[in-house]
Amino acid sequence: MLVRNLTLRFGRVLSLAVLMAGLGSAAHAADPIYPPGSRFGFEPPADMALSRRFSGFERKEGGATVSVVELPPNAFAEMVSGFTDANLLSQGFAVEKREEVKVGDNEGMLYTGEQPADPNATGPAIRKWILVVGTPTVTGLIIAQALPDAETEETMRKLVTGVTLRPPLTLTQQVDALPFRIGDMAGFRPVRVLAGNSVLLTAGPKDQMQNLEQPILVLAQAVQQPPAAEQRDGFARAALASNQTMKDFVIERAQSYRSNGVDWHEIVARAVDMPTNVPVVVSQTIRFNADGYLRALGVVREDQRAGVLAKFREVVDSVQVK
Numbered sequence: 001m002l003v004r005n006l007t008l009r010f011g012r013v014l015s016l017a018v019l020m021a022g023l024g025s026a027a028h029a030a031d032p033i034y035p036p037g038s039r040f041g042f043e044p045p046a047d048m049a050l051s052r053r054f055s056g057f058e059r060k061e062g063g064a065t066v067s068v069v070e071l072p073p074n075a076f077a078e079m080v081s082g083f084t085d086a087n088l089l090s091q092g093f094a095v096e097k098r099e100e101v102k103v104g105d106n107e108g109m110l111y112t113g114e115q116p117a118d119p120n121a122t123g124p125a126i127r128k129w130i131l132v133v134g135t136p137t138v139t140g141l142i143i144a145q146a147l148p149d150a151e152t153e154e155t156m157r158k159l160v161t162g163v164t165l166r167p168p169l170t171l172t173q174q175v176d177a178l179p180f181r182i183g184d185m186a187g188f189r190p191v192r193v194l195a196g197n198s199v200l201l202t203a204g205p206k207d208q209m210q211n212l213e214q215p216i217l218v219l220a221q222a223v224q225q226p227p228a229a230e231q232r233d234g235f236a237r238a239a240l241a242s243n244q245t246m247k248d249f250v251i252e253r254a255q256s257y258r259s260n261g262v263d264w265h266e267i268v269a270r271a272v273d274m275p276t277n278v279p280v281v282v283s284q285t286i287r288f289n290a291d292g293y294l295r296a297l298g299v300v301r302e303d304q305r306a307g308v309l310a311k312f313r314e315v316v317d318s319v320q321v322k
Helices: 002-015 075-082 085-090 153-161 171-176 229-241 308-317
Strands: 048-050 056-059 064-071 094-103 106-115 126-134 139-146 180-182 189-194 198-202 216-222 246-259 262-273 278-289 292-301 319-321
Touching: 064 153, 075 126, 075 139, 085 094, 094 126, 106 153, 126 153, 139 153, 171 189, 180 216, 216 308, 229 246, 229 262, 229 278, 246 278, 278 308, 278 319, 292 308, 292 319, 308 319
Parallel strands: none
Antiparallel strands: 048 056, 056 064, 064 139, 094 106, 106 126, 126 139, 180 319, 189 198, 198 216, 216 292, 246 262, 262 278, 278 292
């Protein structure tokens, strides 16, 4: 199951990069640059910059990207054994070579190959490099890809294999690196930062809630084209329904509104938490920006809802996008 989950995540990471052709440069920065909140640092070519769409870098003129995902330390062995040629080919990656590499004192496995050209399209094959790095505290999944005229093989290989690792960041450092700032926690506290763009908050002493003993609130920033105004209600309802841990949604209210020059959409619904079969109340608020949106999803047991929905709203209203 873990291999399957990791493979699915691998596929999602690959889909983050929409590549465009362009000219490349092989000049490198002097010191590693770390994507916000990441432990993995890179020395990107001068024509690549930090991405606002994912944790990594992308070429300013398009055509090349490198992304990094951090996973639990035990994921390394699972990924190396699960990344067979057939498995990777099913994700659109034809492996030409695999080799063991060292990243400092840590072991790694480098896969080199390409995404074959679509016979029904005019686009060329895309060169790809995947590096899985295993350390005692974290596994790194690094995916680089480039169009033929964007960057050289030497540049991309050096970018991937030259990755460096820094010590674990504190939770405060990870929160500070988020692309948004929370002005009022309203009694909540951060528990975990996810993918550099999301944070899990809770109100209560426990960090792990097996039976939803405490309310939770997740804030996530997405940088992608937001839906048009007339599509936002459908977009919000679809986002709520896509949650795979809850069922039997009954919407109490759904509304679009504008506040302080910003467009919002809010849904409050009752549902059932599937792992525990506990009735819950879900609050989803989406803030639409010109280049993306911020989504807040709060969940509380139905018998604890009194006053909590207002606290969710206090937190959401205090968020400032950086």
